[in-house]
Amino acid sequence: MKAQTDRNRSQVQLVRLILLFFLNLAVIYSVTTPLFEGFDEHWHFAYVQHIKTGQGLPRQPPEQYPHLARQEGSQPPLYYLTAAALTWWIPTDDFTTYLERNPKWGDIPWDYVDNLNYMLHRDAEQFPYRGTVLAVHIARWLSVLCGAGMVYNTYRLARLLFPSQQKLALAAMSLVALTPSFAFVAGLCSNDSMNALWASLTLVLLVRLWRQPTYKLTAQLGLVLGLAALTKLSGLALWGLTGLVLLLITWRQRNFNYLWRATALTFSLAILVSGWWYLRNLHLYGELTGVNMMLAVYERRAATFNLRDLYAELEKIRWSYWAIFGWFNVPVKQWMYHVYDLLSLLGGVGILYTLRQTLRQRNWQKLLKFTYLLLWAGVILTSLLRWAWITTGSHGRLLHPAIGALSILLVQGWIALLPQHGWKRKIILTGVGTFLWGSSLYVPLVVIPAAYAPPRSLTPAQVIAQTTQQTEVHFADKLTLLGYAVQPTVVTPGETTWVTACWRGDQPMHEDYFVFVHLRTPDEIIISQKDTYHGLGNFPTSIWPDGVIFCDRYPLRIPDTLPLSNPSTISLGVYHATGERLITQNSAPEPPDVQFSGPRLVKDTAPEMNxxxxxxxxxxxxxxxxxxxxxxxxxxxxxxxxxxxxxxxxxxxxxxxxxxxxxxxxxxxxxxxxxxxxxxxxxxxxxxxxxxxxxxxxxxxxxxxxxxxxxxxxxxxxxxxxxxxxxxxxxxxxxxxxxxxxxx
Structure with a gap:
C-alpha cells in the first residue's frame, strides 16, 4: 500500500513538473514572438479591441460596419470577451500604431529566407510592457492557461481510458506539451487554445459519463458544450460526438428514459450558454453559423483547385501541425520535419498493429477506446480538409482540438513497436525524448529570435573582414555604403548568390528607406532582385541609432529558367517609398546606385526544370x-x-x-x-x-x-x-x- 501511495505521489509530481514546464515554455514563446507575428493574431486582438472600446461585437462585412478583425469578426466571442474583461483597465489607444506592415514580407517558408516579419517592430514592444503591448501579452497568457488545461486533460483522458498504463498518460501529456506548434499557438492572442481546452474537457467528460452516467456529469457536459460552441464553430462537432455517446449509453443500458432526459439536459444547457450567438447570426446574416459571411471576407480557393492539390496541401498541414511559426513562414531545419514524419509514420504503423492485435484478441472494450480517439481525430481532420478545400487556411493548428487524442494514439503506436526490454529500448527512448525536448526549446530560444533579430552592430575592422571591396558611397548624407562582397562567384539556375553590403547611419532618419539589389545580364535585363528594408526587413532606417554600423546579406536567387550563360552586374541603391532614389554624393554625374561585378551565370550544368x-x-x-x-x-x-x-x-x-x-x-x-x-x-x-x-x-x-x-x-x-x-x-x-x- 505504501509503495502504491509513493508511486501515486511520484506521478502527481511528474504531472506538475510537466505542466510547469509547459507554462514556462508557452510564456517563453509569448515573450520571444514579436507582436502580431502569429497567424491572424492582429485580427484576433482587433476583436478584443473592438469590445474593449465599447463598440460591442464586430459585425460583417467590415467595409459596411468598420472594424479591423477581418474574418475573425465572424468568430464566436467567448475568448475575446474574456480577454477584453482581463484587459479593460489598460489604455490601448495606440493599437493601430503597431499595425505597420512590412511591405516586402514573404510568406512561403521554403522560398524565402528573409523578410519573415509581417509587421515592423519598435522599441516600444520591449519590457516593461505598456498599453497595447501589455494588453496583447495578457491575452496571450490567457491562451497559455488554456493550453495548460489541454495538456492536463490529455493526461486525464489517457488515465481514464487506459488506467493500467500510467506511463502512457505521462508520455501523451508530455508529447502535447513538447509539440512546438502547440506551445507557439498557446503563446498567441487567439481562440485556438481555448477551443482545444473545451474539446479535451469534453472528451474527458464523455468517458466519465460512459463509465458512470449521472445527471451531474450531464449538466457539466452541457455547460462545456455551450462554452465550446461559443469559442469556435468547430466546437459544434463536439455536439455530434456527444449525441453519439449518449445513444451508445442508452443502447448499452436499454434505458430510453435516460436518453431523453440526458439529451434534453445536455443540449438545453449548451443552447442556453451559446444559443444567443447563433440567433444573432440568424438575425444579422440569415444563417445560424455566419460562416458564409466569414467566407465572403476570407481568401477562397481558385476554381481549378482539385483533389491532387488538396493532397499537396497535406505536407503543409502535417508540418505546421508540428513546427511552422510566424505567418506560416518561419520553419525549422528540414531534417527536423523528416524526423517528425518518421515519428508520425511509426506511430501510425504501431496503431494499426495494435488494432490488429486487439481484433485478434477480441478485446472489444479496448477496441472501443481506440475507436473513440480515432473517431474524434477523424472528425477534426475531415473538418480541416473541408476547410482547406474551400479556403487557403491549410494549417495544422486546426488539428489542435484533437491533439490530445492524437498524442495518445501516437504514444500507443510507439509503445507497440518498441522492444520490451534491453539497451535498444533505452537508446530509442533517450533519442526520441532528447529530440522532442530539445526541439521544444530550440524553437523559442533560437529559431524565433533569429527570424526577427536586427543585424548586430559592427566595428570598422569587422566590416573589412566581411567585405571584399571597401567603399564610402554616401546616399544623400543619410547613410553610407562601406563595402560589399559577392559569394559564390559562379552560380547555376536555381542557386542563390549572396550579396553582402555594409552600412553606416550618418544621421537620424524619420523615414524608412528601401534598399534594392539587382542582378543584370550584359543586355541590361534584371534576372533577379531583392527590394527590402535594411536588416532584411527587421531594421528599417527610422530606428537606426546614430552612427550604427552593420552588414546585411541579400539573397539573389537565379531563376531555374535562365536562358543563357553570361557574366553579370550587380546594381545596389536606396530609394524612398515613392520610388525616388537617394542620390549618391560622391560624384554628380554618377547614377544613383552602385554597380559592381556579379557572379558568372552558368546554364550548361543546370538540372532539368521541374x-x-x-x-x-x-x-x-x-x-x-x-x-x-x-x-x-x-x-x-x-x-x-x-x-x-x-x-x-x-x-x-x-x-x-x-x-x-x-x-x-x-x-x-x-x-x-x-x-x-x-x-x-x-x-x-x-x-x-x-x-x-x-x-x-x-x-x-x-x-x-x-x-x-x-x-x-x-x-x-x-x-x-x-x-x-x-x-x-x-x-x-x-x-x-x-x-x-x-x-x-
Missing part, C-alpha cells in the same frame, strides 16, 4: 540563342516536353512574348504532336523536341518583354494549371525569361 501542366505534361528545359531582338526579326526557341503520364486530352502549347502590361508582340500556338500522334496518344516517359520561330511585330516598341508558355486543351480551349513539382503555381502561364527589344 514544371508541369495538370501533372501530365512536363517542360524539362528549353534553348534560346539570344536575348535581344529587333522588330520584324524571328526568334528561335526550342522546348523539350516530357509526358509524366498518358495525357487525358490533346493539348496546344502557346508561346507568347508580352510586356508587363500584357501587350503582345509575338505568339506561336501549335498542337503538340509526336510522330503524328497528339498528346492523348502519348505514353508516360515519351519526349518531344518542339522547335518554334516567333516573328516579332514590326510595330513593337523597344523595351523588356517576357516569354511565357501556356498549355490549353485543343477542343475546349481550357487552360491547364501550372505546377512547380507538386505545388500549384499562382497562374497557369510559365515565364521562361525576359528579352530586350532594341530599336531598329
Amino acid at each position: 514544371y508541369n501542366w495538370n501533372r501530365q505534361l512536363g517542360l524539362v528545359r528549353y534553348d534560346l540563342t539570344q536575348t535581344t531582338v529587333t522588330p520584324g526579326e524571328e526568334l528561335a526557341i526550342t522546348l523539350y516536353w516530357h509526358a509524366l503520364t498518358t495525357p487525358s486530352a490533346n493539348y496546344v502549347a502557346s508561346i507568347q512574348i508580352l510586356d508587363e502590361n500584357y501587350n503582345k508582340i509575338a505568339q506561336s500556338d501549335i498542337q503538340l504532336m509526336l510522330q503524328q500522334r497528339p498528346t492523348s496518344a502519348w505514353q508516360a516517359g515519351e519526349e518531344l523536341t518542339d522547335q518554334r520561330q516567333l516573328q516579332i511585330s514590326l510595330k513593337a516598341q523597344p523595351g523588356v518583354y517576357n516569354i511565357k508558355v501556356i498549355v490549353y486543351e485543343t477542343n475546349t480551349l481550357e487552360t491547364l494549371s501550372l505546377y512547380q513539382g507538386q505545388q500549384l503555381a499562382g497562374e497557369p502561364s510559365l515565364t521562361l525569361c525576359k528579352i530586350r527589344l532594341l530599336s531598329e
Whole structure:
C-alpha cells in the first residue's frame, strides 16, 4: 500500500513538473514572438479591441460596419470577451500604431529566407510592457492557461481510458506539451487554445459519463458544450460526438428514459450558454453559423483547385501541425520535419498493429477506446480538409482540438513497436525524448529570435573582414555604403548568390528607406532582385541609432529558367517609398546606385526544370540563342516536353512574348504532336523536341518583354494549371525569361 501511495505521489509530481514546464515554455514563446507575428493574431486582438472600446461585437462585412478583425469578426466571442474583461483597465489607444506592415514580407517558408516579419517592430514592444503591448501579452497568457488545461486533460483522458498504463498518460501529456506548434499557438492572442481546452474537457467528460452516467456529469457536459460552441464553430462537432455517446449509453443500458432526459439536459444547457450567438447570426446574416459571411471576407480557393492539390496541401498541414511559426513562414531545419514524419509514420504503423492485435484478441472494450480517439481525430481532420478545400487556411493548428487524442494514439503506436526490454529500448527512448525536448526549446530560444533579430552592430575592422571591396558611397548624407562582397562567384539556375553590403547611419532618419539589389545580364535585363528594408526587413532606417554600423546579406536567387550563360552586374541603391532614389554624393554625374561585378551565370550544368501542366505534361528545359531582338526579326526557341503520364486530352502549347502590361508582340500556338500522334496518344516517359520561330511585330516598341508558355486543351480551349513539382503555381502561364527589344 505504501509503495502504491509513493508511486501515486511520484506521478502527481511528474504531472506538475510537466505542466510547469509547459507554462514556462508557452510564456517563453509569448515573450520571444514579436507582436502580431502569429497567424491572424492582429485580427484576433482587433476583436478584443473592438469590445474593449465599447463598440460591442464586430459585425460583417467590415467595409459596411468598420472594424479591423477581418474574418475573425465572424468568430464566436467567448475568448475575446474574456480577454477584453482581463484587459479593460489598460489604455490601448495606440493599437493601430503597431499595425505597420512590412511591405516586402514573404510568406512561403521554403522560398524565402528573409523578410519573415509581417509587421515592423519598435522599441516600444520591449519590457516593461505598456498599453497595447501589455494588453496583447495578457491575452496571450490567457491562451497559455488554456493550453495548460489541454495538456492536463490529455493526461486525464489517457488515465481514464487506459488506467493500467500510467506511463502512457505521462508520455501523451508530455508529447502535447513538447509539440512546438502547440506551445507557439498557446503563446498567441487567439481562440485556438481555448477551443482545444473545451474539446479535451469534453472528451474527458464523455468517458466519465460512459463509465458512470449521472445527471451531474450531464449538466457539466452541457455547460462545456455551450462554452465550446461559443469559442469556435468547430466546437459544434463536439455536439455530434456527444449525441453519439449518449445513444451508445442508452443502447448499452436499454434505458430510453435516460436518453431523453440526458439529451434534453445536455443540449438545453449548451443552447442556453451559446444559443444567443447563433440567433444573432440568424438575425444579422440569415444563417445560424455566419460562416458564409466569414467566407465572403476570407481568401477562397481558385476554381481549378482539385483533389491532387488538396493532397499537396497535406505536407503543409502535417508540418505546421508540428513546427511552422510566424505567418506560416518561419520553419525549422528540414531534417527536423523528416524526423517528425518518421515519428508520425511509426506511430501510425504501431496503431494499426495494435488494432490488429486487439481484433485478434477480441478485446472489444479496448477496441472501443481506440475507436473513440480515432473517431474524434477523424472528425477534426475531415473538418480541416473541408476547410482547406474551400479556403487557403491549410494549417495544422486546426488539428489542435484533437491533439490530445492524437498524442495518445501516437504514444500507443510507439509503445507497440518498441522492444520490451534491453539497451535498444533505452537508446530509442533517450533519442526520441532528447529530440522532442530539445526541439521544444530550440524553437523559442533560437529559431524565433533569429527570424526577427536586427543585424548586430559592427566595428570598422569587422566590416573589412566581411567585405571584399571597401567603399564610402554616401546616399544623400543619410547613410553610407562601406563595402560589399559577392559569394559564390559562379552560380547555376536555381542557386542563390549572396550579396553582402555594409552600412553606416550618418544621421537620424524619420523615414524608412528601401534598399534594392539587382542582378543584370550584359543586355541590361534584371534576372533577379531583392527590394527590402535594411536588416532584411527587421531594421528599417527610422530606428537606426546614430552612427550604427552593420552588414546585411541579400539573397539573389537565379531563376531555374535562365536562358543563357553570361557574366553579370550587380546594381545596389536606396530609394524612398515613392520610388525616388537617394542620390549618391560622391560624384554628380554618377547614377544613383552602385554597380559592381556579379557572379558568372552558368546554364550548361543546370538540372532539368521541374514544371508541369495538370501533372501530365512536363517542360524539362528549353534553348534560346539570344536575348535581344529587333522588330520584324524571328526568334528561335526550342522546348523539350516530357509526358509524366498518358495525357487525358490533346493539348496546344502557346508561346507568347508580352510586356508587363500584357501587350503582345509575338505568339506561336501549335498542337503538340509526336510522330503524328497528339498528346492523348502519348505514353508516360515519351519526349518531344518542339522547335518554334516567333516573328516579332514590326510595330513593337523597344523595351523588356517576357516569354511565357501556356498549355490549353485543343477542343475546349481550357487552360491547364501550372505546377512547380507538386505545388500549384499562382497562374497557369510559365515565364521562361525576359528579352530586350532594341530599336531598329
